[in-house]
Amino acid sequence: LRRLRVREVPLLVVSHFHVDHVGGVAGVFRGRRVGAVVGPSWSEPPYGSAQVREAAQRAGAPLAPVQAGWRWRAGAVDLVAVGPPYPLRGSRSDPNNNSLVLAATVGGVRILLTGDAETEEQRAMLETTPAAAIRADVLKVAHHGSAYQAPEFLAAVRPAVALVCVGVDNDYGHPNAGLLDRLTRGGARVLRTDTDGDVAAVQAGGGLAVVRRGAESGAPR
Known part of the structure; x- marks a missing residue:
């Protein structure tokens, strides 16, 4: 900050x-x-x-x-809570699977902020939420790019840009290589904070572009 x-x-x-x-x-x-x-x-x-x-x-x-349905607006920013649609209990990680998930619209660009929502919460949102509410131009990839992702959820979001917030040299194997490959094959430009430093999606020339601060803020490539 x-x-x-x-x-x-x-x-x-x-x-x-x-x-x-x-x-x-x-x-x-x-x-x-x-x-x-x-x-x-x-x-x-x-x-x-x-x-x-x-x-x-x-x-x-x-x-x-x-809870889901909450809304907040300020200037060009519009936030809507889309998850969790109901409390999830007995999942692999209840705190993760009750993450507050927000759909943000900023200057006409749709952004999905997924916290650490794992497979269970992602599927619950698919079952209860209109597809248009999940679709986004930019996806903040859930749970630091862990393997616990529902392929059908990623297909519904269909992001042009996927941002992975993940610590350098973490002990969890994040981000998962298979997930990164799936996102790339789905057409997303993938950036990750451990190798790209601070990352952002920006509007440029009527479309989306990505910028990164570089390896000095993350790990060398």
């Missing part, structure tokens, strides 16, 4: 409460005004949920759980 010179955060969205998603939450508030915080109704694991709640309370920012 410092590097991008972000001074104000109108809305902080927490997809779920695993430490790799909330461990730095205090830094979002440091030196910035945060207008509001939203997260999923699923409040596990409790330690992560408490981190977010305490950071919001210290900053005086309202915190609310939201």
